[in-house]
Amino acid sequence: MGRTLLVTNDFPPRPGGIQIFVHKLAVRLPKDDLVVYASSWKGAREFDAEQPFEVVRDRTSVLLPTPRVARRAADLARAHGCDAVWFGAAAPLGLLAAGLKKKGIERAVALTHGHEVGWAALPGARQMLGRIGRHVDVSTYLSEYQRVRLAPLLRNLERLTPGVDTDTFHPDVDGSTVRAKYGLGDRPVIVCVSRLVPRKGQDMLIRALPLVRAKVPDAALLIVSGGPDRDRLGTLAKGQEKDVVFTGSVPWTALPEHYAAGDVYAMPCRTRRRGLDVEGLGIVYLEASATGLPVVAGDSGGAPDAVLKGETGYVVDGRDVAAIADRLTTLLLDRDLARRMGQAGRAWVEKQWQWDTQADRLAQLLHP
Incomplete structure (x- = not known):
């Protein structure tokens, strides 16, 4: 199995449901096979030190698909021997997929959430989502509602939903x-x-x-x-x-x-x-x-x-x-x-x- 570079804005300690989704998946992948490239956030240093994989933080609080970010992602992929890239959210960072493939990435997988449905409804954003779809090998969806709206733009849609840690959330928790x-x-x-x-x-x-x-x-x-x-x-x-x-x-x-x-x-x-x-x-x-x-x-x-x-x-x-x-x-x-x-x-x-x-x-x- 090859190594994976996760490129994401949605990663703890930044709060939110997408952040939890991405992190819970990340910690269950083989720790030696994953490197994370994420935006900065308050408390990130302490959080990252506790992770079983390497986390590289950008200097900005929001990663965008700029030439600088593209170069950094390509450098990290090459330095860590990554042959796959995983985007925590398809939009907008999935726009990096085409360039990363030219630099040696063989496979790109992108998660979609609610905001990609919004992109699909706006003419300019819809065109960019279509570009993402042409270069990402697999895009995931959460619900049938999403699948129907994204299918015209994203190829190879596969369902991937959040899970629940049933050992943490259970009826015997004392409130x-x-x-x-x-x-x-x-x-x-x-x-x-x-x-x-x-x-x-x-x-x-x-x-x-x-x-x-x-x-x-x-x-x-x-x-x-x-x-x-x-x-x-x-x-x-x-x-x-x-x-x-x-x-x-x-x-x-x-x-x-x-x-x-x-x-x-x-x-x-x-x-x-x-x-x-x-x-x-x-x-x-x-x-x-x-x-x-x-x-x-x-x-x-x-x-x-x-x-x-x-x-x-x-x-x-x-x-x-x-x-x-x-x-x-x-x-x-x-x-x-x-x-x-x-x-x-x-x-x-x-x-x-x-x-x-x-x-x-x-x-x-x-x-x-």
Whole structure:
């Protein structure tokens, strides 16, 4: 088996679901067969020192397919004897594939996420995505929604999804410390673990909470993570400060106990900007299911693929406050139903969404 150069902006300690996706795959590849070329980020030095493979950081916080970056990537590939390149996201760094192949790279594999669907809908970006497709040997997709929209532009599409670490996210995780920290006690808690950006729908949860509390008076909303939408959400939650709790960013290692602090997981995402801002899949739903929680998902992009509708949770219109509130209220009031959905979600994740399976698939795509 040859060696692989991973070229990516999406790599920890930069936060986000794509970053977790890429890293979880990377650590499961043979450590001596991988070299990572990534953008810089606060805390990278300490993080990189703990990795089982070499990580080379660029001086910039965002890698772009410029001549300088192309030269650096080619130099790293040659110095480390890499015959394959793996792009953590197809757009825009997949544009480097053509040049790297001229420098000796034999195979290129690129992951796609939600933003490539947005590229496919814009004329100029669509042309660049087509260029990527001509030089990348395999592009991966998360959901059928994605595949249909990317198929005209990217060749050899293969499904590769995130997995879940079921030893880390499991129903026996204790969320009592988190509940105590935020004064939640034994209140019924709706938890949302996701970056604070408009697409994710935390604003709709805040709007739905009064409707939920009309039937579940003690219900609280725990919003976990940080992000650029924090100030707007805080303004929206004025008057509900005792019932809407913002944790800010939390370490990865603390995520399981934050999920476990909830009774129901909800992230009612919705597609925005006329289809340019869309959910690729939503690993958070699967992490919540692995923790034993029923989930309420939005209907954006591939998000419904992370839910067995009516079995592990519900899919709702992410713009319908009443529908969101109705599903949340049902799950908070019917604890037997919530427990059955949580158990079904755990079983489904154990069967279908293991990281080792996905990493083996990636290894086959890189070195068939």
